[in-house]
Amino acid sequence: MESSSLVTEQKKMLILKSSDGEYFELEESIAVQCGTIKNLVEDDFSHIPLPNVDAKTLRKIIEYMKKHAQKNDSNEEEIKDFDEKFVQGTFNDVYELLHAANYLHNSGLMDLLCQSIADRIKDKSVKAVREIFNVTNDYTPEEEAKVRMEHLWAHEGGEIDESLD
Incomplete structure (x- = not known):
């Protein structure tokens, strides 16, 4: 069996x-x-x-x-x-x-x-990315202006929108 x-x-x-x-x-x-x-x-x-x-x-x-x-x-x-x-x-x-x-x-x-x-x-401005990640801008206004001129492309782009909701 x-x-x-x-x-x-x-x-x-x-x-x-x-x-x-x-x-x-x-x-x-x-x-x-x-x-x-x-x-x-x-x-x-x-x-x-x-x-x-x-x-x-x-x-x-x-x-x-x-x-x-x-x-x-x-x-x-x-x-x-x-x-x-x-x-x-x-x-x-x-x-x-x-x-x-x-x-x-x-x-x-x-x-x-x-x-x-x-x-x-993607395609967000530096300002928007700082706001999104709560990053403090530690540049003086003069430093900010210089960096902005050197890297114009980084300061273009959209602000915060519904894609971040």
Whole structure:
């Protein structure tokens, strides 16, 4: 008599804790897309506190990681569409995601978000970029005038508009 047994693969799960105390359960194979998490897993952590990532942001990052864990040659267009929709949102939301992706060391997500921000500030004036990134102009009026004359092209361009909402 032949015996058959059903062998199921047990997926190792991790518990991620956001900065505002929310818990998320995620497969280790997906979570290790982030270098920070991968390093902690290598040190035998299964409950991972993420003090620099709030729940709203972590939820979005998990959505991204799950989708990209499914990436293969046959669904590249689907992933591309997902990425385009993923970066739609306010500039501040994308910027928050960027900070979290940097902290988590997720290079694929960092590349996507940096490109989105670059696309949004493309053709903006120096004044607009300073305002967007809250950069203080430390030039004296004379220095500003000199730089402006030397680099006229950098001072042309649009101001802040709906692309940064």
